[in-house]
Every structure is written in structure tokens, then in C-alpha cells.
Amino acid sequence: MTSTDPRSGPAGRPLLRRFDRRLQGLISAMHPDERTRPGYARLAKEMREATGGSISGTYLWELATGKKRNVTLEQLDVLAQYFGVPPEYFLSDEVAGRIDAQLRLAISLRDTRVRNLALRADGLSPEVLDALLAMVNEARKFQRLSPVEDT
Incomplete structure (x- = not known):
């Protein structure tokens, strides 16, 4: 195999490349503040305590x-159980x-202002909700934020 062969090395193995990113994403979702995020030894201890796995x-x-x-x-099962995701x-x-979309929503709802905005929108007519969505989309453009896909 040559280095350009898609089967050679981690670069040619999308599953391998994605595993570490997915694990990092779960850790970040569970502990969003890097300053207070536990180290890997502490996380491993929490995993053992929560799952009984090692x-x-x-x-x-x-x-x-x-x-x-x-x-x-076994490790895959421990990780999945600890983070509450299927293996x-x-x-x-x-x-x-699908799970990343749910995680983004959960992370967004941690912000009290986002939660309050959603709660206050409950009960509004579909037309008013569409107008509010258009305003939020324009505000995101103004702040140069990426668009959010509809769920």
C-alpha cells in the first residue's frame, strides 16, 4: 500500500479519526468549562464509580x-454507559x-437566557414563531455566527 492508499494509516480510516473527536466532544459536553474540567485520571475514576467498569x-x-x-x-461499553450514549x-x-444534535440542544439549554427565550416563545402563533426565527437568524448573520440547521 502507498501513502495515498485510502486504507493506509489513520488518515485513511475515518472511524479511527472520528473516535477521538467524538470522545473529546462528549467530555466537553459533560464538562464545558475547561478550567474546571477534571483530568483524565479523575474522569476514569468517575467512570469506574458510575459504571463498575475499568x-x-x-x-x-x-x-x-x-x-x-x-x-x-468492554471499554467501549464503559464509555457509552458513562456518557449516556449507545456504543x-x-x-x-x-x-x-443524531446524538450530536441532541447534545447541541442540551448545551444550548444550559444558558438561562436561551431557556428563558424558549419558554417565553411557548404558545405563540406559528407566524410569530417564524418571525422570531427570522430575527434570530439575522442576528446570527450580523454576529458572523454559522447558521443553525432546523431540526
Whole structure:
């Protein structure tokens, strides 16, 4: 195989490239503030306590940074159980896409102002809701934020 062969190395293996990003995303979603985010040893301890499964802090760091890519089924199960996702999240683009959309919503709803905006919109007519969505979309453009896909 040559280096341009899509099957060679991690660059040619999309599943391997995505695993570490998905794991990092789950850690960030659970602990959004990097300043208070526990280290990998603490996360591993929390995982053991929550699931009864075993994964070391070092190995968790290696998985999250892409240094190691040979996760066992037991470790995959521990990760999935701890983060509340199906094991397929790490393996399937379709499943990951659905769960990532739910995670984005959950993360957005952590902000009290976003929650209050959503609660105040409840009960408004469809026409008023469409007008509010148009205003929010324009505000996102004005602040040079990426568009949000409708769910």
C-alpha cells in the first residue's frame, strides 16, 4: 500500500479519526468549562464509580488524543454507559449525528437566557414563531455566527 492508499494509516480510516473527536466532544459536553474540567485520571475514576467498569486515566487520555485506537468492547461499553450514549455513537456517523444534535440542544439549554427565550416563545402563533426565527437568524448573520440547521 502507498501513502495515498485510502486504507493506509489513520488518515485513511475515518472511524479511527472520528473516535477521538467524538470522545473529546462528549467530555466537553459533560464538562464545558475547561478550567474546571477534571483530568483524565479523575474522569476514569468517575467512570469506574458510575459504571463498575475499568479504564485507566492514561488510556482514556490516549483514546481522547488519538494516541491509542484499539479500544476494547468492554471499554467501549464503559464509555457509552458513562456518557449516556449507545456504543454505536462511536462507530456510526448516523447515530453520532443524531446524538450530536441532541447534545447541541442540551448545551444550548444550559444558558438561562436561551431557556428563558424558549419558554417565553411557548404558545405563540406559528407566524410569530417564524418571525422570531427570522430575527434570530439575522442576528446570527450580523454576529458572523454559522447558521443553525432546523431540526
